[in-house]
Amino acid sequence: TTILRRMDGSVDFYRNWTEYKTGFGNPPNGEFFIGLEKLHQLTTAAENIELKIILRDWEGEERYAVYDGFQIADEGKNYKIAILGDYSGNAGDAMEYHKGQQFSTRDKNSTAYNCAQWSEGAWWFHSCFERCKKFMFNFLYTLQPWYNNEVEEVHKSTEIQP
Numbered sequence: 001t002t003i004l005r006r007m008d009g010s011v012d013f014y015r016n017w018t019e020y021k022t023g024f025g026n027p028p029n030g031e032f033f034i035g036l037e038k039l040h041q042l043t044t045a046a047e048n049i050e051l052k053i054i055l056r057d058w059e060g061e062e063r064y065a066v067y068d069g070f071q072i073a074d075e076g077k078n079y080k081i082a083i084l085g086d087y088s089g090n091a092g093d094a095m096e097y098h099k100g101q102q103f104s105t106r107d108k109n110s111t112a113y114n115c116a117q118w119s120e121g122a123w124w125f126h127s128c129f130e131r132c133k134k135f136m137f138n139f140l141y142t143l144q145p146w147y148n149n150e151v152e153e154v155h156k157s158t159e160i161q162p
Contacts, residue, residue: 001042002027003034004158014120017108021075036072036079036103042160043071043083051084054157055091063091070160078102078110081124098124 006013011031015024023035034042043049051070056062069085080102087093101124102110106117115125 001034001160002157003039003042003160005031006157007031013122014106015122017105020103020105020122037075039160040072040074040079050161051095052158052161053089053091053095063089065089065091065093065095067095078104078108080110098126101126 005025005027008031011025013033020033021036023033023038025032027034048068049070051067053065054062055064066088067085068088069083071081071083073080073082081095081099084095084099087096103122104110104114104116104125105122106120109116111125111127113127115127116122119125
């Protein structure tokens with residue numbers, strides 16, 4: 001199941017809590033986010049959910065990150081990353097830094113410094129960091145291990161599988 005697709009910035013991901021809860025965009029072929037509530041339901045309906053993040057730069061080079069376990073808590077816990085399994089892949093282990101964090105949007109802050117508003121994006125922020133500032137596609141996955149923070153514009157697809 002594809003839970004997120006970013007390709008060209010045609011859909012604004014700088015949205016409020018309600019929109020992230022219910023989902024938005026143009027599935028199945030356009031840019032979209034499936035929604036936090038549906039993501040919670042999908043990741044708690046079965047055991048051993050795998051998270052796969054695929055990144056492709058504008059030159060066609062592709063990298064991926066796979067986590068052998070993934071679960072999102074319910075809204076009462078601000079959809080925090082409850083389970084994040086072991087990493088494999090070649091995109092770098094960027095999710096480990098955000099493990100256990102609650103989701104934040106511009107109007108519902110779960111961090112000490114309102115990182116969602118500062119970065120103009122929504123995420124399971126551990127803290128605010130400069131490379132997130134005004135990230136073009138507003139839904140973050142740190143590319144530091146791949147591009148040493150030099151490239152921000154990538155095609156992004158995120159999937160979960162039982």
